Amino acid sequence: MHIHWFPGHMTKAIRMMTDEIKNIDGVIYVLDARAPLSCINPAFDSVIGSRPRLYVINKFDLIEKTAVQRWTEYFNKLKMPTVFADSAHKTDVIHVKNGLKLITSKITEKYKARGIDKTIRAMVLGIPNSGKSTLINSLSSEKKAVTGNRPGVTRGKQWITIDNHLDLLDSPGVLYPDFSDQKKATNLALLGSIKDDILxxxxxxxxxxxxxxxxxxxxxxxxxxxxxxxxxxxxxxxxxxxxxxxxxxxxxxxxxxxxxxxxxxxxxxxxxxxxxxxxxxx
Ligand SMILES: Nc1nc2c(ncn2[C@@H]2O[C@H](COP(=O)(O)OP(=O)(O)OP(=O)(O)O)[C@@H](O)[C@H]2O)c(=O)[nH]1
Ligand SMILES: [Mg+2]
CATH class of the missing domain: 1.10.1580.10 (Conserved Hypothetical Protein Ylqf; Chain: A; domain 2)
Known part of the structure; x- marks a missing residue:
């Protein structure tokens, strides 16, 4: 079986994100804890460029605590800013806010020096079904983003105000334009990030x-x-x-x-x- 799924809405999503990145202070890059490396999509690199990024390893309720420890050490070694969260049960989602504050602190400081209380605008991106919209809802007082247990739920862009200092942009999940590594494609298919109809x-x-x-x-x-x-x-x-x-x-x-x-x-x-x-x- 050769897995490939890159429908038109994903091309559109990449275009939208590339347009929006100019207005973005930082990126929240959501990974599924059950296959964090398979979730790192090379297509996002050109979108994000040099913007600061925070990796959120979501759904950590679905992996063992010892695995959280091992993967934390791994990402720390690579000096990748990483936090673990369980958005569905709102566990540790506060770390996402704090982590974002940290990676964007240079920007807020710069504005502060000019007497401006800057609102951070962050883009939430990741592969389909990783829990981007659920994470946004878990940080918001209202459930504003549509979620669902299948890939391709979010289709357009949606800005959501979290508080006076934070706005988040929800984005549609995007897969690899070309799955050269079919092992990763299989992992993502097993976790429900690829439309079942094509499998x-x-x-x-x-x-x-x-x-x-x-x-x-x-x-x-x-x-x-x-x-x-x-x-x-x-x-x-x-x-x-x-x-x-x-x-x-x-x-x-x-x-x-x-x-x-x-x-x-x-x-x-x-x-x-x-x-x-x-x-x-x-
Ligand atoms: N167990 C668990 N389930 C989660 C977590 N976060 C999200 N989910 C579930 O994962 C599924 C997908 O969530 P969404 O927030 O719609 O995912 P998405 O990344 O926005 O998906 P697309 O919009 O399709 O790209 C839903 O059934 C959520 O309830 C989590 O931390 N733990
Ligand atoms: Mg979504």
Missing amino acids: DVTELAIAGITLLKKIAPSRLVERYNLIALNDDPFVVLEEITKQRGYLLKGNVLDTERGATAFINDLRKGLIGKFVLDTIPRT
Whole structure:
């Protein structure tokens, strides 16, 4: 399966962001904690240019605390300003505000010297479904941005006033214009950042099972009461399907239904809490 999804609205979004960046003091770059490196999209670099950026590793409720620690060390080593947040439950979102203040402090100081109380204008960007709009709502007193558990919910630009000193620009999720690294594309597909309609659910589930066999085999065994983990991921998918009792006419296993169930379980964190990316050696 070769994954590629870059519809017209993403080209438009890049154009909109490139236009808006002139009015932006800092960027909030949202990553999904379950695959933070796969979420770093080279297409954003030319948009952001030299503007200060804060990486928000969102959905950290869906990974282990020990993983938060390991990834924090990794990003610190790279000197990337990073904060972890769980926007859905408003946990640690205050770190986003504080982090933004820090990375834009030179700008606010410059204005202060001229007696101006500057309102920081920040652009929130990231791949689809990473939680950009949810993060904005979690910082706002009202739920102004539309959110949803599928990619491509936000379509246009939307400025949202957080308080007297902060305005945030919500933007549509954008994928890689060219997925040369299909491993990253698969990770994003597994997490729901790529439209399901363009994916082969059985192939995706097999890719997911292959990955989990490497990074969390015991969780797979536990979740689906497997006796052992077969070498062949398709056989594992058949066992999952059997365990769920998904049968077609003539007692034929409905592996497509099994595949959908497996992917939904993975996305909801029901199999376990894991990070699909591995930390590169630095
Ligand atoms: N568990 C968990 N779920 C989250 C978190 N943040 C967002 N979500 C969920 O992720 C899904 C996507 O959230 P959105 O805020 O719509 O994502 P988005 O990045 O704005 O997506 P697009 O507009 O499609 O690019 C929703 O179902 C949210 O409830 C989080 O920190 N933890
Ligand atoms: Mg959105």
